[in-house]
Amino acid sequence: MGGRGAEIGFQNYAGINNIEMTDTFDEDYPSTRDLKPITTLPNKNFVVMASTDKIPEEILMPNLKKIEKMLNNNPEFYNYLNKEKVYIRTETISDSRISACFSVDEVKKQIIFNSNLARKNRESVENVAREQIKANWWTKSDRDELINHVTVHEFGHYVQRILIDKQAKKDGKEFADRSYELKQRENMRAEIKKICYNQLGHKPKTSRYGDTKAGEFFAETFCELYTSKNPSPTAKALEIYLKENL
């Protein structure tokens, strides 16, 4: 990965499903803006990159503050990183329906926003979240957390990766490859559903997007847990799972 630009892309999806995503990691650098939490997140190995500078502060700042709050309240979310960094960046993603994604390889983890966020305002981001939640496509978030929904969802993918890395270490693996990762995600979904049913007495339920695949089940449920003051039994089951496994 690195420096390939728009023409070739992070992964060349052109002609496959008309989605292209640039890879400008090598051209990006840490933001020099003297603003908290941009200046404080690196203490927890999270680096906000300059590509985010174009995102309006009314969108970026609540999201970064939310990430910092989750890290402050849950040291296990970053303690394991050692020298590894998590980069918060933007890339050009041709499909505007894709708000963000989480990317991982053997040397770095990235929370990547669609650079089209630069052309949005807080109200428009909140409106999209409100509509998706109303349709039960996304899990619920409180009104004051609508702005953070996308980021917390991606952060959920990151937390799931921590769990997978920990399990891989236990299993003597240096890096959790694709098939291992998929298997672990399936296991986690089954385990969380089991906790929900057996310990909490409820049928597990997530959003329709959470039902598309095991990784999204985790991220959507995580998002609900951290953006709703009244999370569902499934989200509470995830909380139990995290306490037991992180």
Added chain:
Amino acid sequence: MLLTEPYFMKNNEWYWHDEEKGCYKLTDKATEKAKQSYKEFYEALENSDNPLEVFVMTDEEIEAGIQEYKKLVAEGKLPPQDD
């Protein structure tokens, strides 16, 4: 990755949820546009998740999901999807 709701999910008659596999599949009522939307959605979901391989959803896979739906409905194991 977080996507907004795709076209194929706008009509309950077009899709069903495979509880066992934990994913959505199409019904025999899905329109061509819904099929295209389904293909694009799962390709986007899979490809963004795995930068090492290119995932392509084939027509055969889509058709297999539809046939599975018809079989389950015929066996009374799945209620027909209605809007």
